[in-house]
Amino acid sequence: MSELLQAVLESKEKTDLRDFIDLLRREGSHRYLLRNDILNAFSSFCQDQEKSLDYPKTSALGRLIYYTQELILEYESLYLIVRPEIAKQESYRICDDFSVESLTRQELLDVRDRYVNHYNPEEGDVFEIDFQPFYDYSPIIKDSKNIGRGVDFLNRYMSSKLFQDPNQWLTAVYNFLSLHSYNGITLLINGRIQNQQQLSAQVKLALTFVNDLPHNKPYEDFRFDLQNMGFEPGWGNTARRIKESLEILDELIDSPDNKGLEAFLSRIPMIFKIVLVSVHGWFGQEGVLGRPDTGGQVVYVLDQARSLEKQLEEDIELAGLTSLGVKPKVLILSRLIPNNDGTRCNERLEKVHGTENGWILRVPFRENNPNVTQDWISRFEIWPYLETYAIDAEREICAELEGKPNLIIGNYSDGNLVAFLLARRLNVTQFNVAHALEKSKYLFSNLYWQDLEENYHFSIQFTADLIAMNAAQCIISSTYQEIVGRPDSVGQYESYQNFTMPDLYHVVNGIELFSPKFNVVPPGVNENIYFPYKNTEDRIPNRIEQVEELLFYKEDESQVFGKLDDPSKRPLFSMARLDRIKNLTGLVECFGRSPQLQEHCNLILIAGKLHVSETTDSEEKDEIEKMYRLIEEYNLQGKIRWLGVRLPKSDSGEVYRVIADHHGIFVQPALFEAFGLTILEAMISGLPTFGTQFGGPLEIIQDQVNGFYINPTNLEETAQKILDFVQKCDRNPELWGEISEKAMQRVYTSYTWKIHTTKLLSLARIYGFWNFTSQENREDMLRYIESLFYLIYKPRSQALLEQHQGR
Known part of the structure; x- marks a missing residue:
């Protein structure tokens, strides 16, 4: 039994636990609470019981509640899912007589199924997915603090x-x-x-x-x-x-x-040709900002491609291969979209700006129903086309590279699945980058997958995630907590350790978190575009004037909503696409609820779209409508500007700098942010930054030192934190400059693309050597993965394809 639970049951606080359970039952006998709900309920309990202020922190019950991640209340039982340590979970059933039983993972998954009325033992057991046996013969990290290294x-x-x-x-x-050669030239x-x-x-x-x-x-x-x-050379x-x-x-x-x-x-010349896979989005270099499913991923991959080519060129020169005509080539594999909507996404090949031999290679989906496949397809609907896409892409890649790539890096769930299919066929090292795993973003998305399937198709996506993450030789994460969270929160990959998809399958062991395949390699910032506002010699006066006009004064109903009554107020600024997770509407409500903040600041947002008619994305439509409602409800006319524009990248860098010229503040209010590229962009520009405490920003920002954490679900607290800083800056103007300087230093010392690509290529070489020398037999795991692909993924994606063909 957990020491935390035992300490409660063997003390007088056992009575408090009984009273707490009674309180929960009064609010409903059949409930499923996650950590935030549990803490709020316990806080209410302590107030009702008139407990001391330090009781939640010092009592045995308070400590147990703190480490409880989930609580399932049934009619005669209480189930606690306790996480006493990072990457370690324990489950217990507490009966009415306060006897305690430990639960196996299988039993816990049955409880979750029963909660949603999908537990039918008379019909036999549900299919179980268990990857643990395949990791039993691999090296395993012992200490959780070394996960990601x-x-x-x-x-x-x-x-x-x-x-x-x-x-x-x-x-x-x-x-x-x-082994080593290049286009027939023997090396080493x-x-x-x-x-x-x-x-x-x-x-x-x-x-x-x-x-x-x-x-x-x-x-x-x-x-x-x-x-x-x-x-030989090299x-x-x-x-x-x-x-x-x-x-x-x-x-x-x-x-x-x-x-x-x-x-x-690190000196062995073994990487020359790299494929970066980013399938689903509008992947182009102009006219894509703010479109659904694109955002930070496109910026990340383009910057990574440039930096990889530059680093490879440097490595090739140092290896003495330049005179032999050895040149690196980086391909970004994406989707060709015939109905390109004014972008270049209908072009097969497009050179990456700022590279000698970096290219966007676009491969179309096979036609099927042209009414679907000639248009952009949401990341939630893309699954039926990926297998044939990988077959077609293999041919195109090998033609462009005049051979096989040395490394394939997938991006996001669909790109990672395609990376697996390509790596399997070509026998090439596969790296994964998730950017964000949807399972963590949508609470209970696995438990209620059947209710969400029509819009999100999570049964296919979560299966694809399991396939790709276990197949990859290396998984690149931006932060430690992306893998295993923090002491008080579960990581994105950790959420795949065990879960149920009722009536479909149980995941008993979905991923080995202590595997050395996990590596934290944070991205950098494109320093040609994003640089400090103080670097006046690198700024173009004309562009500054244009951006200033756009942000504060321009009147154009097709692009701008709102005219500022007093443009001289300090600007609060945010830039993101309009979806629920990015939570720009939450920032508007936060601003609207604080008249004091409105007295000191204007709110300026760049959010891609202004009108419902401009988008086909249902979530974006809802957010647009909500934005207008909030502006009206809180009477924010004259205090807010909302720009529905797609900025060239060069202008987006200048936007941050112009806001910094006005001693503004950047606010990133996402409900969850896997990493936070916009935070890096704002900080390197010199903007004091307030970032969400949910996700990657916790590892970028050092609170009160070079930025500030906010809880975007607590609007009053967030408004007060921003207001406190603004008022301090009014009293002491040097404070803004001090935080600004430290923000810039933070990025330059830890988050540059040079640091990123040097580490990434080092990983590629070491994992390549490991795969060669260990002679580890991965074939058994890969065969198991293929079984999941053909028996679960493919039939479900085929059913979705039939829906598409009927449109």
């Missing part, structure tokens, strides 16, 4: 295994070095080195040779000398660089250690 663990693990047997280690290195070693013993001897010979050369002597000047010793571009590489290898051969292994692998 998989590559560090894997590097140490590989080292300890390989270095135990020097002969095995030397054989692995020799065989690995023998040639046939003159015929075995692992000869490799060791020739390394020492080559070291003696390069040691006598001038450090800056170009590789081309002594290339043939090294070839005669058995060494070791370096100068005598110094080659000497350093060979010294690391020599040290590894004689006295191996994990740091030397990582340093050596």
Whole structure:
């Protein structure tokens, strides 16, 4: 039994627990409460019972309630799902006589099914999905604080295994070095080195040779000398660089250690061609801001593509491969949309701005019903087309790259599934990036999936998530809490550990959170577009004037709603698409409820759309209507400007800087934010930022140091926090500048694309080496994954396709 629960039952507080349960029962005998509901109910209980103010924190019952994530109340039983530690969950049944039973995961899933009246033991057991056996033979991280640092663990693990047997280690290195080539050009070693013993001897010979050369002597000047010793291009571009590489290898051969292994692998030229998969959105470089399903993902992938190409070019030059004509190529695989709505999304190939060899490759869905497939399709409806899309995309990718890619990186649920299908067919390393997992965004979405299926098709999406995350060799997350949350909240991936889809399947073990496949690699900011407002030499006066006019003065009913009575007030600014999770309407209500905030500030929003007629997205329509209602209800005319514009990226950077010129504030009020790119954009521009406490911003912002946390569900508290800061800035104008400066420093030291891509490519090399040397048999897991694909995913997506064909 949990120590938390035992402490209550063995003390006088057992009576308080009984009274608390009685209070819950008075409000309904059949209830399902999540953590926030539980805390609110317990707070009410403490007030009713006139408990001391510190009782929730100091009492045994208070501690139990704090760590309780879910509470299910049945007619004769209470079920507690307790999370005493990160990534660890325990479930208990408390009967009326206060006897306690521990529940297995299977029993807990049955309870959840029974709660929604979908438990029918007479009809047999429901299908169970269990991935745990496939992780039993893989290395597992022991300490939860090291989750998300998989590559560090894997590097140490590989080292300890390989270095135990020097002969095995030397054989692995020799065989690995023998693999590498580029378009038929042999790299690293040639046939003159015929075995692992000869490799060791020739390394020492080559070291003696390069040691006598001038450090800056170009590789081309002594290339043939090294070839005669058995060494092909790839070791370096100068005598110094080659000497350093060979010294690391020599040290590894004689006295191996994990740091030397990582340093050596970081120099191996093995990544030249990368495919980034982002299927569902309007993927273009202009005219996409604010469209449904696009937002931060398009910005992320485009910036990542540019940075990857730049880093690969640098690595290739340092490896001495430039003179051989070796060039990196980065493809962004997306969907070709014939009815392009004024974008370039109907073009097969589009060069990525700012790159030499980065391209958006668009592949169409097979036609089926043209009334559907020629138009944009929501991320919730896209599933029936992905298998055939992957087959068609494979052909297009191989044609563009003149061969296979070295790495495939999926983005979001659909892109990750396509990445799996491609990686499986091509036998290429697969990385996943989730951006956001819908299961965490929509409460009870798995439990009530049948009620939501018509609009969201979660049965297909959650199955796709399970397939892709288990198939991937590496999962890239932006934050630690994206994986396993915080002490008081469950992580996105953690929510896939066990859950029920009533009448469809039970997930007993959906993902191994302690697997070294998880790595935290936060994205960066495009510093060509987003940079400090103080950098006046990089700003264009004309553009500043245009953005100033747009934000504060322009009158155009097609683009702008609202005229400011006093444009000199400090601006509160936010920019996001209009959907429920981004919660711009919540910010409007927060502003509307605070007359004091209105006295000091104007509210300026860029939200993509102004009119219901401009969108086909039902959630966006609801938010537009709600926005107008709130403006009317709180009489905000003259105090708010709402811009329904699609800005070029260059202008979006200037928007933040113009707001900073006016000593404004950026507010990110999302109900949940997986990471928070707009927060980085605002902070690097110099804006003091208030970000949601639900999700990634908790790891970007250091509260009260370089920004502030807000609870967007508590409107009065949020308004008061912003007002307090504004009033302090009025009394002490230097305070705004101090927070502004610290915000900029935070981004430059932790969130640049250079940091991101250096780490990402290091991961690709190390996981590539691991897959080669471990000879881990993943085929059993992949066959199991394919079974889920063909037996669950495919029939359900086929049923959705039949609906589409009837439209």
